[in-house]
Amino acid sequence: MTFWTLLVANTRLQLRNRSSLFWHFAFPLVFMVLFGLIFGQGAGMLNIGMVTDNSVTAQHFEAAFAEIEGAVLIQGEEAALLEDLKDGQIHLLVAFRAAEAGQPLDVELFYDQNEMLASGMARSMVRGVLDGITKAVLAVPELFRLKETVISTEVLNFMSFLLPGVIGMSIMFSALFGTAYPLVTEREKGILRRVKLTPVKTSVFLGAKAVGMTVIAFMQAAIIIATGISLFDVQILGSLPAAAFVTLLGALMMVSLGLLLAGVAKRVESVDSIANAIAMPMMFLAGTFFEIDGAPDWLQSVAGILPLTHLNSALRDILIRGQELADVLPALLTMVAWALVFILAAAYLFKWESPKIQGNNRKAA
Amino acid sequence: MSVIVDVQELTKRYGGFLAVNKVSFAIEQGEIFGFLGPNGAGKTTCLEMMEGLRKPDGGKVLLKDISVWPEPAKVKNLIGVQLQSTSFYEELTVKEILVLFASLYGRKLSGRELDNLLSMAGLEEKRNAYTNSLSGGQKQRLAIITALVNEPEIIFLDEPTTGLDPQARRRSWEIIRELQGKGKTIILTTHYMEEAENLCERVAIIDQGKIVAIDQPQELIDQLGQKAKISFASSRPLASLFLAELGAEAGQVNSGEGQIVFTVDPAQTIGALLEKAKQEGIVIKNLHVSSPSLDDVFLSLTGKELRD
Ligand SMILES: Nc1ncnc2c1ncn2[C@@H]1O[C@H](COP(=O)(O)OP(=O)(O)OP(=O)(O)O)[C@@H](O)[C@H]1O
Numbered sequence: 250m251t252f253w254t255l256l257v258a259n260t261r262l263q264l265r266n267r268s269s270l271f272w273h274f275a276f277p278l279v280f281m282v283l284f285g286l287i288f289g290q291g292a293g294m295l296n297i298g299m300v301t302d303n304s305v306t307a308q309h310f311e312a313a314f315a316e317i318e319g320a321v322l323i324q325g326e327e328a329a330l331l332e333d334l335k336d337g338q339i340h341l342l343v344a345f346r347a348a349e350a351g352q353p354l355d356v357e358l359f360y361d362q363n364e365m366l367a368s369g370m371a372r373s374m375v376r377g378v379l380d381g382i383t384k385a386v387l388a389v390p391e392l393f394r395l396k397e398t399v400i401s402t403e404v405l406n407f408m409s410f411l412l413p414g415v416i417g418m419s420i421m422f423s424a425l426f427g428t429a430y431p432l433v434t435e436r437e438k439g440i441l442r443r444v445k446l447t448p449v450k451t452s453v454f455l456g457a458k459a460v461g462m463t464v465i466a467f468m469q470a471a472i473i474i475a476t477g478i479s480l481f482d483v484q485i486l487g488s489l490p491a492a493a494f495v496t497l498l499g500a501l502m503m504v505s506l507g508l509l510l511a512g513v514a515k516r517v518e519s520v521d522s523i524a525n526a527i528a529m530p531m532m533f534l535a536g537t538f539f540e541i542d543g544a545p546d547w548l549q550s551v552a553g554i555l556p557l558t559h560l561n562s563a564l565r566d567i568l569i570r571g572q573e574l575a576d577v578l579p580a581l582l583t584m585v586a587w588a589l590v591f592i593l594a595a596a597y598l599f600k601w602e603s604p605k606i607q608g609n610n611r612k613a614a
Numbered sequence: 615m616s617v618i619v620d621v622q623e624l625t626k627r628y629g630g631f632l633a634v635n636k637v638s639f640a641i642e643q644g645e646i647f648g649f650l651g652p653n654g655a656g657k658t659t660c661l662e663m664m665e666g667l668r669k670p671d672g673g674k675v676l677l678k679d680i681s682v683w684p685e686p687a688k689v690k691n692l693i694g695v696q697l698q699s700t701s702f703y704e705e706l707t708v709k710e711i712l713v714l715f716a717s718l719y720g721r722k723l724s725g726r727e728l729d730n731l732l733s734m735a736g737l738e739e740k741r742n743a744y745t746n747s748l749s750g751g752q753k754q755r756l757a758i759i760t761a762l763v764n765e766p767e768i769i770f771l772d773e774p775t776t777g778l779d780p781q782a783r784r785r786s787w788e789i790i791r792e793l794q795g796k797g798k799t800i801i802l803t804t805h806y807m808e809e810a811e812n813l814c815e816r817v818a819i820i821d822q823g824k825i826v827a828i829d830q831p832q833e834l835i836d837q838l839g840q841k842a843k844i845s846f847a848s849s850r851p852l853a854s855l856f857l858a859e860l861g862a863e864a865g866q867v868n869s870g871e872g873q874i875v876f877t878v879d880p881a882q883t884i885g886a887l888l889e890k891a892k893q894e895g896i897v898i899k900n901l902h903v904s905s906p907s908l909d910d911v912f913l914s915l916t917g918k919e920l921r922d
């Protein structure tokens with residue numbers, strides 16, 4: 250009962266606070282709409298060169314890109330297109346190489362290391378489309394009919410690629426700020442000291458905060474998915490319960506990081522800077538907007554262990570690539586490991602009172 | 615009457631600074647007991663050690679024969695606390711705050727309990743108001759009733775009336791007396807001499823971490839041994855030697871803004887004062903004669919004014 254009352258109170262506090270409402274719900278939507286405007290209307294934003302082998306796969310690839318508004322496919326000879334790539338006329342070159350019958354098709358990607366942002370986005374898009382084709386092909390029972398079968402592919406547009414990233418990112422920001430900010434404020438105002446006088450267990454008190462943030466994370470995911478489907482034709486291929494499970498795990502992981510942050514930050518002002526220092530680089534490195542395989546190897550290794558990377562990839566694999574929970578098990582296990590690390594560190598660092606303020610509020614006197 | 619609070623040689627250091635220095639006292643059940651002292655005297659530190667919030671460096675606190683240290687959890691259900699720095703969740707209503715704190719004690723407030731608490735604090739109308747819309751006095755009263763949600767036997771109130779206007783202060787006194795009527799034991803701190811005199815059955819005067827006197831307010835005043843306090847302003851400072859000539863009856867002197875003379879024989883002292891002043895050509899203004907108060911007890915014990 251204590252838990253329930255705390256959960257209700259925490260949820261009320263989050264929903265009654267305008268700035269937290271904005272960050273939880275309006276911010277992700279603004280993000281979606283901005284990206285939708287940029288990539289939904291600005292035709293020819295991304296130029297992607299293509300060398301075709303006229304295979305069925307290549308034809309599906311072409312067909313898929315015809316429906317994508319954020320990118321233009323330019324066909325031609327490999328040598329000429331490579332020159333274009335060097336001149337920056339195109340952002341990415343996709344070469345389909347003819348293969349022996351029964352062998353997997355070779356698809357080669359060329360891009361300019363210096364054009365990380367554009368080529369990264371283009372690669373995300375290409376990969377999404379290829380994934381869609383593979384998935385559709387794999388769904389066909391008799392594999393050898395591959396080349397003859399006319400397959401209706403589910404086309405991944407850029408917004409479909411982006412959506413799981415927006416969910417991951419929103420959960421991260423909300424859980425970090427939504428957990429650490431109130432806790433540090435409550436500590437500075439002496440509310441936590443007052444709570445400490447009651448017999449409530451620390452685990453119950455903090456657990457209610459964690460569960461409250463998880464509820465918010467579910468609402469965020471639902472709103473983002475609904476917006477994606479209704480405004481941007483996003484195709485959800487995977488199971489929603491599986492996505493909900495990943496959301497739960499991701500929220501708990503990020504809340505644990507928020508609890509840790511609340512232990513590290515001594516005052517409210519430092520919550521902002523520390524949280525941003527953690528969240529901003531992670532947002533870019535974790536493949537929220539584009540794959541970062543153009544980045545140096547060491548940076549990719551760093552990105553490969555980040556909590557958000559695993560949340561994003563698990564959400565993406567399930568939501569738009571239609572994978573099962575079992576397929577994303579490594580990502581799930583990594584998230585559990587992170588959550589445990591964060592929780593243990595948070596338990597070690599958590600304080601009920603800030604030493605400087607301890608009972609010494611002279612305001613009243 | 616039975617002793618419900620027993621404090622022995624309670625001591626707290628902050629670094630090398632002795633904030634509370636071997637304080638001992640006992641409180642009986644049903645008493646309203648006050649700590650009176652200036653800023654920084656150690657009142658809050660003392661209370662918070664009794665509440666289990668700050669760890670003492672020495673000494674003992676027994677509440678109903680249960681030792682608070684080393685396991686403060688044992689007394690949590692026995693005590694109710696209003697901390698000196700009161701703040702609440704701003705975006706919760708008065709009712710929600712009470713329900714929340716009750717639930718932290720594992721209790722569910724019935725509609726009647728809630729009504730009783732609200733009417734005790736005169737906050738019936740504010741039941742659904744956000745706490746950040748309350749006035750200072752209303753917030754203080756909310757803090758008091760929040761301390762009552764677990765039906766505690768011992769209630770600690772740290773400066774329950776500081777910053778309130780006289781009317782709001784009286785209102786809080788009523789609440790505190792009502793609690794006493796229900797058999798609760800109340801321990802409070804204050805800077806206000808009138809509050810200690812009117813509300814508290816016994817007062818501990820605390821200065822620089824030490825209890826300098828402890829008794830019923832009237833007893834403390836009587837112990838001064840002075841019948842009257844004469845205060846006045848003079849055109850030139852009166853040398854202490856000169857004041858000594860006013861007679862053996864004159865007691866302590868303070869030369870702050872004005873001058874204060876305590877005496878057991880006011881008529882004789884005033885006569886001598888005026889006569890001397892006339893001889894020396896000193897003008898005496900604003901001459902007042904009053905009975906000594908706790909303020910004066912404090913002054914005579916510590917050489918300081920209670921309020922600065
Ligand atoms: N956490 C702390 N660290 C260091 N010194 C402290 C701490 N808390 C209190 N003190 C010092 O201990 C002394 C007693 O403080 P305390 O708050 O108990 O006084 P008080 O009598 O309650 O004063 P006030 O009337 O202003 O509330 C003061 O000199 C104060 O500066």
Ligand SMILES: [Mg+2]
Nearest residue numbers: 657658659698
């Ligand atoms: Mg104090």
